[in-house]
Amino acid sequence: MTRIVSRETKRCNLKKRSNCWKREEADQLFKQLEEEVVYSTGEEAKVHVFGKLYNIPRKQATHGDAGLTYTYSGVKRSACPWTPTLEYIRDAVTKTTGQAFNFVLVNRYKDGQDHMGEHRDDEKELDPFCPIASVSLGAARDFIFRHRDARGKQSSRQIEPVKLELTHGSLLLMNPPTNTFWYHSLPVRKRVLLPRINLTFRRIVLDSKK
Ligand SMILES: O=C(O)CCC(=O)C(=O)O
Ligand SMILES: [Fe+2]
DSSP: OEEEOOTTTTTSEEEEETTSSOHHHHHHHHHHHHHHOOOOOGGGGEEEETTEEEEOSSEEEEEESTTOEEEETTEEEEOBOOOHHHHHHHHHHHHHHOOOOOEEEEEEESSTTOOEEEEOOOOTTBOTTSOEEEEEEESOEEEEEEEGGGOSTTOSOOOOOEEEEEOTTEEEEEETTHHHHEEEEEOOOTTOOSOEEEEEEEOBOGGGOO
């Protein structure tokens, strides 16, 4: 695992393993996920921004233990059952990290036009002591972290963003308290023509189980 450093090392606590899965295995996992994952439609495929509903610029699915729900961008999503491939990847991530996960958010970007805006994974139902484990398959994409005090023109501090490339078969661990102090985004990359699937394994505290 490579530790990713910034001047704010203690707070931007990331670890990356580029070759968690070899090329052939990663190809196979991508193919299986394309067959198994059913992406949200209707209300669940939208986000609330300042009281309005918008289509998200990618596809999303949520899977996890029975009964779990997760509110993301103002829309509540319930977890579909684990598929065999998601379970297989989850178990491999648990073996590598020593952490148990009960939920995964799947994001599918059809090409470089699909993206994710700057945000923190700071939902109240997440276990604050558990890292978020991000598995990437398919096209490599840039992933950018910006410190909360260094965003926008009127920012109070000058802290360099942390830029990573998330490649096919890689695993990125976002350890606490990264998501308290750093925002992250997956920007548009017009030259990327191929799809990418990202899985973020999370631990939801069971109080939020309904
Ligand atoms: O696609 C990615 O790598 C980012 C996913 C992400 O930030 C999220 O699911 O919250
Ligand atoms: Fe995120």
